[in-house]
Amino acid sequence: MASVEDIALTLIPRLGPKGIAHLLDLFCSAEKIFSATSDELARQGTLHPDIIEHIRRKTTFQAAEREIKYCRHHTITPVASTDENYPALLRETLDYPHVLYVMGNPEVLRKNHLTMVGTRRMTPYGQQIAEKLISDLETHSSETAIVSGLAFGIDTACHRAALAYGIPTIGVVASVLPEITPAQHTAIARDMIEHGGAIISELHSQTKQNGRYYLARNRILAGMSAGTVVVESPVNGGSLSTALMADSYNRTVMAVPGRLTDNMSFGCNALIRNRKAQMILSAEDIVRELMWDLSRPEEPTKPQSALSVELSRDEAELLACFHTGDPISVEELGNATGRSVQELSVLLFGLEMSGAIRQIPGNRYIRL
Structure with a gap:
């Protein structure tokens, strides 16, 4: 659960999500931010003097304590980005909210x-x-x-x-x-x-x-x-x-x-x-x-080479070019096979429909 310091940090005027994320990246926790000296905060070079003053004087602590009481009264759980229940992927963004207010589980x-x-x-x-x-x-x-x-x-x-x-x-x-x-x-x-x-x-x-x-x-x-x-x-x-x-x-x-x-x-x-x-x-x-696990405990995983549609001779020859797990561009396939872009487009479409390959960003393809 978020601490008084966590909530107080989000209440500081003019300190937005990116500023908070930057401070947390430097000091690791809200507690350490509020324990930092004025010189330590000023050395970051991105904080307005007013924000440093709010941090040093802990001007938002009373409001944060009221917020915690409000959350208890309404059965709301404040979750800080440093908590284990915080969404891990959200924490990877540059503008994540430091505190999420949660009703439920x-x-x-x-x-x-x-x-x-x-x-x-x-x-x-x-x-x-x-x-x-x-x-x-x-x-x-x-x-x-x-x-x-x-x-x-x-x-x-x-x-x-x-x-x-x-x-x-x-x-x-x-x-x-x-x-x-x-x-x-x-x-x-x-x-x-x-x-x-x-x-x-x-x-x-x-x-x-x-x-x-x-x-x-x-x-x-x-x-x-x-x-x-x-x-x-x-x-x-x-x-x-x-x-x-x-x-x-x-x-x-x-x-x-x-x-x-x-x-x-x-x-x-x-x-x-x-x-x-x-x-x-x-x-x-x-x-x-999303590359999540497709297999189920009661069902054996099908071999990766199993295809639901029989390939044509040309499609099979093109699929043989995917001999590693690395993505391959259309240009590389053209150089390897001597086929035109138009021919490759038709064959690649057929391989995609059969489930043999998948297109990824950059006009590249990978074998499934």
Whole structure:
């Protein structure tokens, strides 16, 4: 649980998440930051004198103590980035929130996380796909928690599907706990907590609520998970900001394709077209993209060479070029085989469809 020092650090005026992360990188803990001398703090060269004064005088300690009492009263657990329950991947980002306020099970923050987001104007197709992916994901990975934003549409569909199939689910909100935004989702938030999940926010009780926290919330959605799936989105959907943040964190971004004429799929199709996201068609695709263990205890793992589709002679010859586990570019394949880019594109597509290879960023391919 976060200490008074942890919370006090987040309450210092003009000291944002990046500044806090920088100080923690130097001093390792909030306690050591508040124990540092003025000279030690000034030597960092990035702190405004007012911030140094707040740290040395511990001006935010009383407010931090009030925050702890508030959390106890509302059964909220403040989790600091130095705690074992803090999401490990989120801690790797440059602008992680030092304290997360958690309602529910803090230990669920230690699971494998998959963020699933999408449009508020969900179509029946989007709802069906969200439910299908999550139901199948339960079969492939038992240590997964579904993360979303508890918003209308795809977000809530993902939370409901996770509840239906016994998968813990985490809602990241842009409001002060214990209030839930939107209020209509208070009941599902309670169900998520009762079934081993959690609702989390970086906002303390003294935050002046306004609409500007949603973009900051999206960085948590993107940062705490190994991968982000955009289920359904228009071309300017808010979920695309989460996808782009995930890409900036070097996380795996995935998208579900839709019909070219469907406005609610424009955003997903654009992500795939612009190579900002890997196209996924199943939960198995997700597990493979994230390199999670596909094998199940009761089922022997299939040999890596087993293919569900028989290869043509040309495809088999091209596959033989992948004799190491290293990625190979199209240019390298052209040099090795003497084939044109057009010929290679057709053969590579066939190998991808058969499950023999996978494309990765940089127009390179690896053998599966």
